[in-house]
Amino acid sequence: MTKILLKNNLQANHSSIAISSLSWFQALAPEIQELIAEAISPYLGELEEIRLRVNRPLLLRVGTREVFISSAGKITVEAENGVRISKENLQRTLQILSQNSLYAWEEELRNGYLTIPGGHRIGLVGRAVIEKGHLKTLTDISGINYRIGRQILGCADQVLPSLIKGEGRVYDTLIISPPQCGKTTLLRDLVRQLSNGIPALNFPGVNVGLVDERSEVAGMYRGEPQFQVGMRTDVLDACPKAAGMMMLIRSMSPQVLVTDELGKSEDVEAMYQALQAGVAVITTVHGNGVEELKERPNLQALLNWHFFDRIIILSRRKGVGTLEKILDGKSFARMSEHG
Amino acid sequence: MAKILGALCILLGCTYGGVKISLFYKKRTELFRFLQNGLAMLETEINYTFTPLPLAFEKVGRQSNRICQTLFLQAARVLRSNKSATAGEAWQEGIAALSAEVPLTREECEVLALFGQGLGKTAKEEQLKNIELTRRQLYTVQKNAEEEQAKKQKMWQYLGFCLGAFLVLLLI
Numbered sequence: 001m002t003k004i005l006l007k008n009n010l011q012a013n014h015s016s017i018a019i020s021s022l023s024w025f026q027a028l029a030p031e032i033q034e035l036i037a038e039a040i041s042p043y044l045g046e047l048e049e050i051r052l053r054v055n056r057p058l059l060l061r062v063g064t065r066e067v068f069i070s071s072a073g074k075i076t077v078e079a080e081n082g083v084r085i086s087k088e089n090l091q092r093t094l095q096i097l098s099q100n101s102l103y104a105w106e107e108e109l110r111n112g113y114l115t116i117p118g119g120h121r122i123g124l125v126g127r128a129v130i131e132k133g134h135l136k137t138l139t140d141i142s143g144i145n146y147r148i149g150r151q152i153l154g155c156a157d158q159v160l161p162s163l164i165k166g167e168g169r170v171y172d173t174l175i176i177s178p179p180q181c182g183k184t185t186l187l188r189d190l191v192r193q194l195s196n197g198i199p200a201l202n203f204p205g206v207n208v209g210l211v212d213e214r215s216e217v218a219g220m221y222r223g224e225p226q227f228q229v230g231m232r233t234d235v236l237d238a239c240p241k242a243a244g245m246m247m248l249i250r251s252m253s254p255q256v257l258v259t260d261e262l263g264k265s266e267d268v269e270a271m272y273q274a275l276q277a278g279v280a281v282i283t284t285v286h287g288n289g290v291e292e293l294k295e296r297p298n299l300q301a302l303l304n305w306h307f308f309d310r311i312i313i314l315s316r317r318k319g320v321g322t323l324e325k326i327l328d329g330k331s332f333a334r335m336s337e338h339g
Numbered sequence: 340m341a342k343i344l345g346a347l348c349i350l351l352g353c354t355y356g357g358v359k360i361s362l363f364y365k366k367r368t369e370l371f372r373f374l375q376n377g378l379a380m381l382e383t384e385i386n387y388t389f390t391p392l393p394l395a396f397e398k399v400g401r402q403s404n405r406i407c408q409t410l411f412l413q414a415a416r417v418l419r420s421n422k423s424a425t426a427g428e429a430w431q432e433g434i435a436a437l438s439a440e441v442p443l444t445r446e447e448c449e450v451l452a453l454f455g456q457g458l459g460k461t462a463k464e465e466q467l468k469n470i471e472l473t474r475r476q477l478y479t480v481q482k483n484a485e486e487e488q489a490k491k492q493k494m495w496q497y498l499g500f501c502l503g504a505f506l507v508l509l510l511i
Contacts, residue, residue, distance in 0.1 A: 030423050092423065100418060100426035100459040101391035103466045137462055 019044065023118035024146055029092040032058065035083060039075045048180075050146040054090055057082030064316075094141050097122060107238075109138045111214075119149040119219020119226030149219055151227045155182070155321060156189035161201060162326045162335060163190070163282075163310055168204050170194060170256050171309035172275060174302065174329065175284040176293060181314045182321030183284045184260060188217050188227055190282060191258050195230020208233040209254030209279075211244035217260050242270040249277050256280045265298045275307045289313055289324075290332055306330050346511065350503035357499015363442060364488035364495075366406060370441050371481035373404040374451075375474050377411060382470045385463060392426050392459050393418040396433075410437040410451075430455030450476045 019025050019041050025033060032052070040047060040060065049061040057068045057079050067075050068082025076082060097114065098105050108114035113123045126141035163171050177183035197205030212218050212235050219226035220237040229235065234252040236244045241259050248254060257279045262268060263286070274281055285302070287293045290311065294300050302308070308329035315322045326335045377399050384395040393415055400411030414433035417424050434451050437443070443451075454473040457465065 026422070095425060095459075096422055098459070099391035099393055100429075101395075102459060102461060103385055103463040104389040104391045106389075106462060 023116060024050075024120045024148055027097055027116050027120075027122070028146070029089055029096060032089060032093065035073055036060070036069055038073050039069055047148055049148065051143070052085045052090060052093060052145075053143045054087055055084060058085050064319075090141055090144060093144055094124075097144075106137055110135055112138065113214070115215045115219055115221055115226075117221050117226060119151075119216075119221065121147045121149060121214075121216060121219075123147065149216070149227070150185060151188060152182075152185050152321075153189065153192070153228070156186055156193055158323060159186070159312055159326060160190070160193060160198060160203075164198075164201055164203050165309075168206055168255070170206070170280040170282070172280055172307055172329070173282045173310040173312060174308040175282070175312045175314065176287045176289060177284065177314035178288055178316070179286060180320065181316045183314055184216050186312075186314065186321060187258065187260055187282070187284055188229065191217065191233055192228050192230040194256055195232040205230070205232050206255040207252065208256045208258060209248035209252050210235045211239055211241050211248060211257070211259045212237050213239060213241050213244065214260065217258070242266040245270045245274045246277075249274060249279055254279060256282060258282045260284050261286065262302070263298065268298060268301055271302070272305065272307075275305075281308075288315075290327065303332075310335075342511070346507040349506050349510070350500070353503030353506065354496070354500045357495045357497070357502070360499070361492040361495035364484070364492045366441055367443075368481060368484045368488050369404070370406045370437075371447075371477050371484055373407045374410070375477050375481070377403045377407050378470050378474050378477070382467060385466050385470070389463075392429075396429075406441065407437070409440055410434065413437075426458035426460070427455045430458055447480055450480060 019037050020033075022044070025037075028036075028050070035058070036050075040062075043062045046063040047060065048063070049059075051059040051061070053059075059082070060067050060069070060075075065077075067077055068079055070076045070081045071083050094102075097116065102109070105114055109124065112125065113121050115121055123143075123145040124138060124141055125143040126138040129136045129139055163173050165171055175183055175187065191208050191210055194203075195205055195208045197203055208230060210217060210229065210233055212220065215238055217227070218229045218233075218235045218237065220235060223237075225233075225235055234248065234254065236248050239247070241262070242264070245257060245259065248257060257274055258281075259267075259271075260283070262271060262283055271281065271283065285293065285299055287296070287299070290303065290313075293303055306329065311327040311329050311332070313324040313327070315324045317324070327333065328335055380399045380402060381395055384390040384398060390398065396411045396415035396418065400408050400415060403411060410433040412433075413436040414426075414429040417429035417432045418426065431452060434443075434448060434455070438448060450473065454469060457469045459466075
């Protein structure tokens with residue numbers, strides 16, 4: 001039964017890459033590496049998350065499916081057969097992730113995630129230590145989530161013709177998408193292509209300023225982008241968006257300013273100023289569509305200003321990164337329909 | 340003639356042996372002094388640049404005096420080659436490599452081993468406190484080693500010469 005279910009839902013993708021050479025794999029505790037290596041090797045192309053939670057089964061998300069690993073190192077869909085993660089497993093994992101140096105990742109622990117070589121993000125939860133009303137650090141780590149970052153070169157190809165104004169200019173664009181629908185992957189490819197130039201569209205490369213607050217778009221690790229973000233891209237890494245946008249405009253004079261996941265009211269305020277500075281802006285927000293965004297107090301202003309020229313809506317309807325539609329930002333009229 | 344030459348050889352050999360032993364005391368004093376410097380460098384790496392331990396040990400090792408280089412470089416080597424080794428285990432291997440080069444007492448090894456136990460497991464402030472505490476302990480150890488050196492360095496040098504002279508007299 002298990003086998004039939006798996007065959008229907010997981011597509012094996014026998015890749016030639018050895019699992020042991022992958023940076024996220026090397027950042028796992030040896031006992032977990034050993035456990036999952038054989039089972040997960042055929043599905044590397046679709047692996048999205050590895051979740052380790054204390055005293056609960058090791059859980060892998062492959063495409064849209066969640067699977068467990070049995071003690072024999074085989075994939076199973078039954079949670080009770082899945083190997084459980086012990087506190088020692090988590091401690092060993094954290095020790096490897098931190099390179100035996102928790103002090104070196106205090107800021108990352110405060111933010112609840114760290115980036116490893118390859119640009120993969122590792123989310124952490126535990127007990128918060130509060131000092132003078134502020135989160136000082138996380139201790140007693142009880143859950144670790146490996147989010148496998150992926151670069152899909154060319155995934156922005158279908159939206160780019162709608163975003164280019166001509167003569168090296170780009171429309172102000174807002175990408176609306178629920179979590180895990182490929183919003184960051186799309187943004188990353190947009191940045192790369194706008195920065196490098198697109199000969200097919202007769203678009204010369206432009207200077208792109210990227211405020212990468214959560215180190216997710218460029219996947220910076222110790223000052224080096226782990227993903228291709230283009231030759232004319234300046235990355236302001238781990239900087240709060242509100243402060244970073246104006247800082248980048250002043251310091252690097254970009255033609256296109258890019259940020260990910262607007263949410264706080266100060267981000268929206270800073271975006272307003274950036275839009276007025278005459279720089280083209282591309283940004284993203286979490287959401288299911290224009291109507292939903294109009295209901296949210298912090299974000300409704302983004303639409304009410306009518307500053308954006310283009311609105312891209314993504315979903316997971318036909319898999320990660322389904323392009324639902326592209327709207328005109330002024331009239332909200334549908335420019336194209338996909339999916 | 341041969342007798343004189345033989346006597347000279349015995350005298351020089353024993354004196355050399357005495358000097359060699361006496362130099363160990365000097366080496367130990369220097370080791371504890373340079374270890375304190377090494378820990379000060381490690382403190383800078385942790386406090387200002389948040390350098391992870393494998394790299395921090397390597398940097399400190401390269402800048403350190405040859406005597407205490409062994410400790411830091413061996414610990415760095417272990418951390419790099421075996422990712423599942425804890426910082427404490429790597430440090431312990433460093434101590435083992437060090438004590439093969441310089442004789443250390445059990446107490447001195449304990450001071451160093453205790454430092455290794457908390458390495459890398461806590462936040463910055465606790466790491467810095469641990470370094471400060473160990474530096475103070477090493478200062479005391481250094482003072483004791485200096486006293487020992489003052490007492491025993493000359494003694495071994497004389498003892499070597501005297502032993503040589505005694506053997507020469509005995510054989511003549």
